[in-house]
Amino acid sequence: MEKAYVVLNPTGIHARPAKKIVEAAKICEGTVYLEKGGRKVNAKSLVNVLSIGAKQNETVTVSAEGKKAEEAVAAIGAVLSAAEAE
Amino acid sequence: MMATEIKGIAASEGYAIGRAVLLREEAVPEDIAYIETGEETAELNRFGSAVAAARSELLALLERMKTEGRENEAEIFEAHLMLLEDEELIGAAEERIRGQRYQAEAAMNEAGEEVAEMLAALDNEYLRERAADIRDVSRRVIRKLGYGADSAKVQASAAEANEKSILFAFDLTPSDTAQLDPSIIAGFVTAAGGRTSHSAIIARSVGIPAIVGAGEEALLIKDGQLVIVDGAAGLILINPEDNELDRYQALQQQAADKRTLLDQYRGKPSVSMDGHQIELAANIGSVQDARQAQVLGAEGIGLFRTEFLYMGRPELPTEAEQFTAYREAAEAFAPDSPIVIRTMDIGGDKELPILQLEKEDNPFLGYRAIRICLDKPELFKTQLRAVLRASAFGNLKIMFPMIATLGEWRQAKALLDQAKQELRSENIAFNEQIETGIMIEIPAAAQMADRFAREVDFFSIGTNDLVQYTMAADRMNPRLGYLSDPLHPPVLRLINQVIRAAHKENKWVGMCGEMAGTPVAIPLLLGMGLDEFSMSASAILPARALLSRLDRSKLACLAEAVLDLDDAEAVWSYVEQHVPELKQIY
Numbered sequence A: 001m002e003k004a005y006v007v008l009n010p011t012g013i014h015a016r017p018a019k020k021i022v023e024a025a026k027i028c029e030g031t032v033y034l035e036k037g038g039r040k041v042n043a044k045s046l047v048n049v050l051s052i053g054a055k056q057n058e059t060v061t062v063s064a065e066g067k068k069a070e071e072a073v074a075a076i077g078a079v080l081s082a083a084e085a086e
Numbered sequence B: 001m002m003a004t005e006i007k008g009i010a011a012s013e014g015y016a017i018g019r020a021v022l023l024r025e026e027a028v029p030e031d032i033a034y035i036e037t038g039e040e041t042a043e044l045n046r047f048g049s050a051v052a053a054a055r056s057e058l059l060a061l062l063e064r065m066k067t068e069g070r071e072n073e074a075e076i077f078e079a080h081l082m083l084l085e086d087e088e089l090i091g092a093a094e095e096r097i098r099g100q101r102y103q104a105e106a107a108m109n110e111a112g113e114e115v116a117e118m119l120a121a122l123d124n125e126y127l128r129e130r131a132a133d134i135r136d137v138s139r140r141v142i143r144k145l146g147y148g149a150d151s152a153k154v155q156a157s158a159a160e161a162n163e164k165s166i167l168f169a170f171d172l173t174p175s176d177t178a179q180l181d182p183s184i185i186a187g188f189v190t191a192a193g194g195r196t197s198h199s200a201i202i203a204r205s206v207g208i209p210a211i212v213g214a215g216e217e218a219l220l221i222k223d224g225q226l227v228i229v230d231g232a233a234g235l236i237l238i239n240p241e242d243n244e245l246d247r248y249q250a251l252q253q254q255a256a257d258k259r260t261l262l263d264q265y266r267g268k269p270s271v272s273m274d275g276h277q278i279e280l281a282a283n284i285g286s287v288q289d290a291r292q293a294q295v296l297g298a299e300g301i302g303l304f305r306t307e308f309l310y311m312g313r314p315e316l317p318t319e320a321e322q323f324t325a326y327r328e329a330a331e332a333f334a335p336d337s338p339i340v341i342r343t344m345d346i347g348g349d350k351e352l353p354i355l356q357l358e359k360e361d362n363p364f365l366g367y368r369a370i371r372i373c374l375d376k377p378e379l380f381k382t383q384l385r386a387v388l389r390a391s392a393f394g395n396l397k398i399m400f401p402m403i404a405t406l407g408e409w410r411q412a413k414a415l416l417d418q419a420k421q422e423l424r425s426e427n428i429a430f431n432e433q434i435e436t437g438i439m440i441e442i443p444a445a446a447q448m449a450d451r452f453a454r455e456v457d458f459f460s461i462g463t464n465d466l467v468q469y470t471m472a473a474d475r476m477n478p479r480l481g482y483l484s485d486p487l488h489p490p491v492l493r494l495i496n497q498v499i500r501a502a503h504k505e506n507k508w509v510g511m512c513g514e515m516a517g518t519p520v521a522i523p524l525l526l527g528m529g530l531d532e533f534s535m536s537a538s539a540i541l542p543a544r545a546l547l548s549r550l551d552r553s554k555l556a557c558l559a560e561a562v563l564d565l566d567d568a569e570a571v572w573s574y575v576e577q578h579v580p581e582l583k584q585i586y
Helices: A015-025 A046-051 A069-080 B040-067 B071-083 B087-100 B104-120 B125-144 B153-160 B174-179 B198-206 B216-220 B242-263 B287-295 B319-331 B370-375 B377-393 B406-425 B443-447 B449-453 B463-471 B478-483 B489-504 B521-528 B537-549 B552-562 B568-578 B581-585
Strands: A002-006 A031-036 A039-042 A059-065 B004-007 B009-012 B015-022 B165-169 B185-190 B210-212 B226-230 B235-238 B277-284 B301-305 B338-342 B395-400 B435-440 B458-461 B508-511 B532-535
Touching (some): A002 A069, A015 A069, A015 B125, A046 B125, B015 B242, B040 B174, B071 B198, B087 B104, B165 B216, B185 B226, B198 B210, B226 B242, B287 B319, B287 B537, B301 B319, B370 B406, B377 B395, B406 B435, B435 B443, B435 B449, B443 B463, B489 B552, B489 B568, B532 B537, B552 B568
Parallel strands (some): B338 B395, B435 B458, B458 B508
Antiparallel strands (some): A031 A039, B004 B235, B009 B210
16 A cells, blocks of 8 residues: 655654654554655665655655555654654 | 864853863774675674674663653664664674675674765755764674773763863764763863754753864864863853953853752742742643653643644554553652643644644634534543543643633533543542633633633633734734733733632632743732743743742732733833842843
């Protein structure tokens, strides 16, 4: 399954949200990817999640396959669309 | 020797004077060393043990931070733990051992540098700073492999000198910063880094003056040179002239005197010069804030912004989770300390994706707070049950936000009664006498305060919204700043009216907006008879110190006089002129 989200956090996906995304990705027992601007990375790696450098108002596509894929995608979506500044 | 001045980024406030100690870059393996064919498995095992050792070291550090209540810092090291499992970092190092026969130290170093450089090249300050976290993690593993010195040498070299030291380094890892002992290290300066780097965050929480991003010229310092760190201005003075030294010693003295003055008011009741007692409480958003507020002298919580429990997460917080948060917040204080739980105020500027709220043209005038709760009773009741259950463990009070009509208050109260009934039938303990009140932040409710006062147990005036609704000025709009002042007489008249209405029915009134901690407002509110002042925790000790110098009996006239002035500006100067005590504290 695949779904696109707009990053609402004013400071982008920095350390804290990135950590939450990795935690959310680990819900899925299969593979989870994030894609931005043609770059597709493994969402279970903090380094990878940081490396896409997603900023506010950019669109990130989340895709997952395997057990609990939907849960993982929804959880990642919630982090991406959380508007709170930290 | 000439005095030199270097400008950097002010990362942590305060003034430090001491002798420079230059921390030379920690040794990292420069050349790539190789292992023999056949040694791969043994080397991978050696690497695995080092990673495991780094992991237990981090866990111990985390444990210590949590018991010391340093939760912001703990979060940084939780991310480090996650990095120790990261395929792109640890996996990449293992690949170099397995595929290219690198020695473990070289493999870790190269994998770490590769990732750090990739992050450093990104067009985002927050992410560039994370390069330092990657290097910290990979160096921790390298140290566990037995290479290089332990970062504790930072402290040891500084402790040799008897005078306080100012540490200079290219960059400090979060681990280095967290281990700094303020009794030895008076301040630090780094050539790299920004205000959001983790070492800067940690410096602020430990309270060490610090300057980051000072550039490589800062590293030309010689050990033992006299240095002043001005953490407020972001200035480093090397070999300062005597007059500069005198000036900074005076500034340090002033800051110390102020701390001493305020410290006397810690743990004391909040009483005016003529013996009138009020309550000084804190506004908080988490259990961690509650603990900090207690340390900073709060007598209780006047506003728990519970919506923060709902935000930044994929699902709604459960009853059990909320119960734990409310109970722990109460337990941060002495038994019976008042803890006012405001039911969630989502909407306005605070979004909650899971509720899928529609975008509105005027969110501050829209579907928010109690308006959502009355529309979604199940969501509301989960929270009410959690607060009620926690009321068995402390003096909790419930407060409903954004009430405009008596009908809304009665509906909310009815849902609370339902929640109580449910708990009774389930034999779950709660405080049957729990106080229930409303926030007065809508002018409609302020106008009807006399009617509300007959039914509620208390009011708490939320000035941030009351001001914006009374003056019809969006408080987020910087061009309307002149309208967003709570000292405008129309706002003061409403506040005065609300306090009178409550007292007539023998109910107490608090205030939980910014205004309650605003120095100039305190004498006025005291004169009007406000019973509880709830503010950011750092404003509490100064407020208590001011209160102890105020004669309440003389302030009633002052409070009445300002109601007839033209505007906020006139009120400010009138109060400043008539209350000279303000200058003694602020």
